[in-house]
Amino acid sequence: MAFGWIDEQAALRRRAGLVRTLRPRPADSPLLDLASNDYLGLAHHPEVTEGAARAAREWGGGATGSRLVTGSTELHAELERELADFCGVEAALVFSSGYAANLAAVTALAPHGSLIVSDAGNHASLIDGCRLARGTTQVVAHADPEAVRKALTTHDGPAVAVSDTVFSVDGDAAPLAELAAVCRTRGAGLVVDDAHGFGVLGAGGRGAAHAAGLAGADDVVVTLTLSKSLGSQGGAVLGPARVIDHLVNAARTFIFDTGLAPAAVGAALAALRLLRREPERAARARTVAGELHARLTAAGHEAVRPDAAVVSVRAPSPEQAVRWAADCRAAGLAVGCFRPPSVPDGVSRLRLTARADLTEGQIERAVQVIGETRP
Numbered sequence: 001m002a003f004g005w006i007d008e009q010a011a012l013r014r015r016a017g018l019v020r021t022l023r024p025r026p027a028d029s030p031l032l033d034l035a036s037n038d039y040l041g042l043a044h045h046p047e048v049t050e051g052a053a054r055a056a057r058e059w060g061g062g063a064t065g066s067r068l069v070t071g072s073t074e075l076h077a078e079l080e081r082e083l084a085d086f087c088g089v090e091a092a093l094v095f096s097s098g099y100a101a102n103l104a105a106v107t108a109l110a111p112h113g114s115l116i117v118s119d120a121g122n123h124a125s126l127i128d129g130c131r132l133a134r135g136t137t138q139v140v141a142h143a144d145p146e147a148v149r150k151a152l153t154t155h156d157g158p159a160v161a162v163s164d165t166v167f168s169v170d171g172d173a174a175p176l177a178e179l180a181a182v183c184r185t186r187g188a189g190l191v192v193d194d195a196h197g198f199g200v201l202g203a204g205g206r207g208a209a210h211a212a213g214l215a216g217a218d219d220v221v222v223t224l225t226l227s228k229s230l231g232s233q234g235g236a237v238l239g240p241a242r243v244i245d246h247l248v249n250a251a252r253t254f255i256f257d258t259g260l261a262p263a264a265v266g267a268a269l270a271a272l273r274l275l276r277r278e279p280e281r282a283a284r285a286r287t288v289a290g291e292l293h294a295r296l297t298a299a300g301h302e303a304v305r306p307d308a309a310v311v312s313v314r315a316p317s318p319e320q321a322v323r324w325a326a327d328c329r330a331a332g333l334a335v336g337c338f339r340p341p342s343v344p345d346g347v348s349r350l351r352l353t354a355r356a357d358l359t360e361g362q363i364e365r366a367v368q369v370i371g372e373t374r375p
């Protein structure tokens, strides 16, 4: 039978307790949300939703074509200018997702004969970028600049190191300044995915690369998603103008993909302008993360000290992590649940996201529910 092997895989997954199912969320969910990536609480901000609606009315429901044909509107150009200006880089290029931005940056910057040095904890989209690239990938120990240095010394020719700035599973930060220094000594480029740092780290949320003093560097490329701190959808690559020009000409997920929908561009622009006007949102997200961590550890949970807005709490087993998250949900709290095979180290966790708009009462309630439902 066609696709017969799918049923075998499904049976294995069921036996291992690793089946995933979709749970559509109602518009008026009563749950306290510590599961979404809406770090700054902007997804439902009236200026953001109005930005989306206005853009759709003016530019249409879709971009109508790829960016090099009809899919580049003046609105896309405006967002690219404002993102570049905000982050202190020469240029920016918007993609239909952060995933597509990562595929673009890695594949276009790692030609045949090049070396890619990739952190073992990198996000799936960077890993897939490595798989698609013509260069050879060497995976190195997590957050280890010395391992990157060693890998780079094995290779002559173009090389690039790729890393998340804030790792999505544990919320820990990469040693960016050290990585950049190591890359520089070998003449290698550095591509960093700031999906979880942008809007949270750096002055007014300008991101992890900005915080590490790397904004505007000619050997550093930053990728972003517009779907977390900016509460919209889409992705971007930021860096030197010559790198961005290269992506326009060489990145397949830019050239062959329909441009980002105008509504998403409008929402991201509105959110970016809000962030400029209200820079305290970034600091508040960090404070909420710190409070969550402090209260959880005081209550005896094993939680990783957060470097940004992700707070990771260890669970004893995949089954118990799933049950813990379900019990939280039944008690009115939405939390994320990470377990194998999504986590490379096999450790299951609850994943909490600190949002800038969480109140003290909500933080307390979340910690209380997590404690009461502990397996």
Ligand code: PMP
Pocket: 097, 098, 099, 100, 102, 123, 125, 164, 168, 193, 195, 196, 225, 226, 227, 233, 234, 235
């Ligand atoms: N990089 C990281 C670190 C992420 O967590 C995500 C989102 N899960 C992405 C990239 C992909 O971004 P997007 O959802 O915009 O495709």
